[in-house]
Amino acid sequence: MAVVRLEVAxxxxxxxxxxxxxxxxxxxxxxELRAVALEASRRxxxxxxxxxxGERVFAAGADIVEMAPMDQAAMSGxxxxxxxxxxxxxxxxxxxxAAVTGYALGGGLELALCADFRILADTAKVGQPEIxxxxxxxxxxxxxxxxxxxxxxxxxxxxxGRQIGAAEALAIGLADAVVPKAEVYEEALRRAxxxxxxxxLALAAAKxxxxxxxxxxxxxxxxxxxxLFVGLFGSQDQKIGMESFQANGPGKAKFTGH
Numbered sequence: 001m002a003v004v005r006l007e008v009a010x011x012x013x014x015x016x017x018x019x020x021x022x023x024x025x026x027x028x029x030x031x032e033l034r035a036v037a038l039e040a041s042r043r044x045x046x047x048x049x050x051x052x053x054g055e056r057v058f059a060a061g062a063d064i065v066e067m068a069p070m071d072q073a074a075m076s077g078x079x080x081x082x083x084x085x086x087x088x089x090x091x092x093x094x095x096x097x098a099a100v101t102g103y104a105l106g107g108g109l110e111l112a113l114c115a116d117f118r119i120l121a122d123t124a125k126v127g128q129p130e131i132x133x134x135x136x137x138x139x140x141x142x143x144x145x146x147x148x149x150x151x152x153x154x155x156x157x158x159x160x161g162r163q164i165g166a167a168e169a170l171a172i173g174l175a176d177a178v179v180p181k182a183e184v185y186e187e188a189l190r191r192a193x194x195x196x197x198x199x200x201l202a203l204a205a206a207k208x209x210x211x212x213x214x215x216x217x218x219x220x221x222x223x224x225x226x227x228l229f230v231g232l233f234g235s236q237d238q239k240i241g242m243e244s245f246q247a248n249g250p251g252k253a254k255f256t257g258h
Contacts, residue, residue, distance in 0.1 A: 011196035059108030
């Protein structure tokens with residue numbers, strides 16, 4: 001049975017982690033996650049994505065039993081595979097939501113950081129506890145976390161390895177919303193569905209402009225933005241959107257996604 005599945009309904013693809021008991025991230029999860037991230041990226045019937053670990057836990061971290069006996073050479077391959085897989089998740093050219101219940105720790109939080117938005121259960125706990133094992137986050141935690149919450153907050157969380165609750169995660173910008181545990185997945189779906197009828201090419205361009213622009217200087221980032229903006233003037237949705245605006249005002253266009 002697959003430990004990562006892609007379930008599609010009404011334009012939203014759910015990437016479902018299902019490796020009992022706590023969705024520990026091992027080589028099998030990494031391989032299957034890579035495959036479904038690529039599939040979600042290319043499928044035209046998916047307009048937005050939700051990453052969900054189930055009602056009990058999002059992902060409690062990497063599989064320490066698998067990792068512990070590895071030497072540097074083995075760990076180099078393992079960590080590279082996981083990092084590259086998470087990059088594929090982060091590069092899904094569609095709005096992506098992480099629906100977090102229970103724990104999102106270590107690699108689990110690093111996976112949630114790959115999403116555009118994070119919806120947390122009010123009972124959720126998140127953190128980067130790798131320092132307590134004598135190592136550091138190795139799949140994006142030292143890079144994505146400070147870009148999201150600022151370097152000082154990220155350093156405190158990574159240096160201490162402490163877990164934080166949903167309220168603190170919301171206060172520092174790590175969570176975008178906190179809801180009761182039973183409502184996490186439905187709230188993520190509700191937010192994802194807002195984009196199903198949207199202009200898919202423009203949404204992808206906006207995501208790329210923001211994410212890539214943060215990695216380069218301002219002048220280069222502005223050129224990137226201009227190029228992406230101009231490129232959309234060959235799309236059906238640009239023509240539909242502007243014709244609809246002129247005829248009916250803003251917010252009434254019926255986009256095709258092309």
